Amino acid sequence: MKHRSNRRARPSQDKPISSPIRTFTIENTTHEGHGVARENGKVTFVEGSLAGEQVEARVIKEGRQFNQAIPLKRLQDSPARVQPPCPYFEQCGGCQLQHMAVAAQRDLKVDWLKGQFRKLSLPDEMSRLEGHDFGYRRRARISVFVKNGQAQIGFRAKSSNTIVDIEQCQVLAPALQTIYPALREQLIATPLVAKLGHIELLHDEQGVCVILRQSRDVSESDQQPLDDWAKAQGITLLWQVPEQKKVAIDAPRHYTIDNLALNFQPQDFIQVNAEINQAMVAQAMSWLSLSAEDVVLDLFCGAGNFSLPLAKRAGRVLAVEAIESMVEMGQSNAAQAQLDNLEFLAADLTQAPPNRLKKAKITKALLDPPRAGAFEFLPTLVRLKPQQILYVSCNASTLARDAEYLVENGFRVTKVCMMDMFPHTSHVEAMMLLQK
Ligand SMILES: C[S@@+](CC[C@H](N)C(=O)[O-])C[C@H]1O[C@@H](n2cnc3c(N)ncnc32)[C@H](O)[C@@H]1O
Numbered sequence: 498m499k500h501r502s503n504r505r506a507r508p509s510q511d512k513p514i515s516s517p518i519r520t521f522t523i524e525n526t527t528h529e530g531h532g533v534a535r536e537n538g539k540v541t542f543v544e545g546s547l548a549g550e551q552v553e554a555r556v557i558k559e560g561r562q563f564n565q566a567i568p569l570k571r572l573q574d575s576p577a578r579v580q581p582p583c584p585y586f587e588q589c590g591g592c593q594l595q596h597m598a599v600a601a602q603r604d605l606k607v608d609w610l611k612g613q614f615r616k617l618s619l620p621d622e623m624s625r626l627e628g629h630d631f632g633y634r635r636r637a638r639i640s641v642f643v644k645n646g647q648a649q650i651g652f653r654a655k656s657s658n659t660i661v662d663i664e665q666c667q668v669l670a671p672a673l674q675t676i677y678p679a680l681r682e683q684l685i686a687t688p689l690v691a692k693l694g695h696i697e698l699l700h701d702e703q704g705v706c707v708i709l710r711q712s713r714d715v716s717e718s719d720q721q722p723l724d725d726w727a728k729a730q731g732i733t734l735l736w737q738v739p740e741q742k743k744v745a746i747d748a749p750r751h752y753t754i755d756n757l758a759l760n761f762q763p764q765d766f767i768q769v770n771a772e773i774n775q776a777m778v779a780q781a782m783s784w785l786s787l788s789a790e791d792v793v794l795d796l797f798c799g800a801g802n803f804s805l806p807l808a809k810r811a812g813r814v815l816a817v818e819a820i821e822s823m824v825e826m827g828q829s830n831a832a833q834a835q836l837d838n839l840e841f842l843a844a845d846l847t848q849a850p851p852n853r854l855k856k857a858k859i860t861k862a863l864l865d866p867p868r869a870g871a872f873e874f875l876p877t878l879v880r881l882k883p884q885q886i887l888y889v890s891c892n893a894s895t896l897a898r899d900a901e902y903l904v905e906n907g908f909r910v911t912k913v914c915m916m917d918m919f920p921h922t923s924h925v926e927a928m929m930l931l932q933k
């Protein structure tokens with residue numbers, strides 16, 4: 498899974514040591530699900546421990562600023578502790594928080610976001626978007642590794658680059674949970690598994706699509722049995738050859754958003770959690786309270802996930818995206834929805850903006866940048882003088898930085914929402930509304 502950050506806080510200048518067992522009282526939980534204990538002002542991170550717990554642990558690394566310890570015995574459990582539902586949780590790097598009740602995970606995410614936004618003046622309430630905590634992933638990337646003829650198919654391990662062999666994954670969408678074990682069995686039974694780098698799984702309104710990423714060429718005759726199997730299962734199987742950057746299919750995939758069909762190529766960005774995506778787009782539309790008077794800029798627009806719903810409500814929408822093929826897909830999505838007030842523009846928003854963008858007359862803006870945020874574009878955005886900016890973020894630290902800049906330039910934060918797009922993981926998404 499792509500978005501994972503390091504799971505464990507790592508002291509700088511780590512010094513591996515062997516220390517005696519000590520008792521720690523855990524004061525806080527990091528958003529990655531580790532305990533924070535303090536002794537004489539120095540922090541020790543205790544792996545997998547939760548606030549309120551008492552644990553016997555051994556310090557395994559000492560750093561100048563903090564230590565790292567592994568728990569050996571829990572003397573007292575946190576009320577938030579639960580038995581992790583997935584049997585792979587201890588090893589698999591895909592999830593970090595399954596040892597916490599999901600309600601406690603969400604409280605932790607809200608508190609963590611508040612910490613990230615501590616330099617901003619926030620409204621009293623931080624709202625939340627929450628959905629099903631399992632079966633939510635409509636897309637996943639699964640690694641394949643073959644050693645001494647033994648195939649390992651699964652996700653990267655928590656503390657190393659090795660692959661944890663996984664027979665089932667409960668965060669996958671139900672249709673993917675059905676197909677994955679059967680696919681895995683087929684792959685393990687064939688020598689071509691040694692020529693695969695990874696598998697991509699996708700579930701949308703056309704059903705299941707599987708992309709097999711080849712690390713070496715596979716002959717068509719070797720592909721045939723798997724093609725036949727996929728056909729019998731009613732799934733789309735695509736082969737991505739080693740030199741191919743992305744597969745492209747004639748009839749694109751699609752999902753529905755705001756009662757509109759959104760087409761996309763199978764490896765283009767789509768929001769992973771379909772349920773939260775629906776709620777997120779609906780909330781964005783409601784927060785922006787659009788009318789026919791509005792001219793909206795939709796930055797980092799992809800194939801139009803927000804742009805089409807915006808164009809249904811606003812007078813005009815200008816949607817901007819770096820990847821040309823996604824811009825073309827956005828245009829064709831707008832044409833299919835008969836939205837002639839929606840224009841797509843190809844531009845790299847980290848570079849000097851084109852005149853069309855610099856001179857746009859807008860009333861509102863929506864941004865949904867990648868993890869790096871949108872800092873380079875902010876001076877232009879401020880000059881365009883939108884009354885409202887709605888920022889959707891997958892990285893709270895770049896959102897905090899960008900919002901601080903906007904606040905310094907005349908905006909104030911009026912709404913904030915924690916969106917639990919990836920339950921059981923440390924990943925937190927946020928939506929923020931800024932008002933001129
Ligand atoms: C988080 S996705 C959001 C896409 C879309 N808003 C959605 O909800 O599906 C970020 C989008 O920004 C695009 N992008 C990344 N870097 C960019 C840049 N420098 N300039 C413009 N677009 C960029 C990506 O291709 C991707 O489509």
Ligand code: SF4
Binds near residue numbers: 584652
């Ligand atoms: S639910 Fe899936 S991603 Fe999460 S720990 Fe289990 S196997 Fe890994």
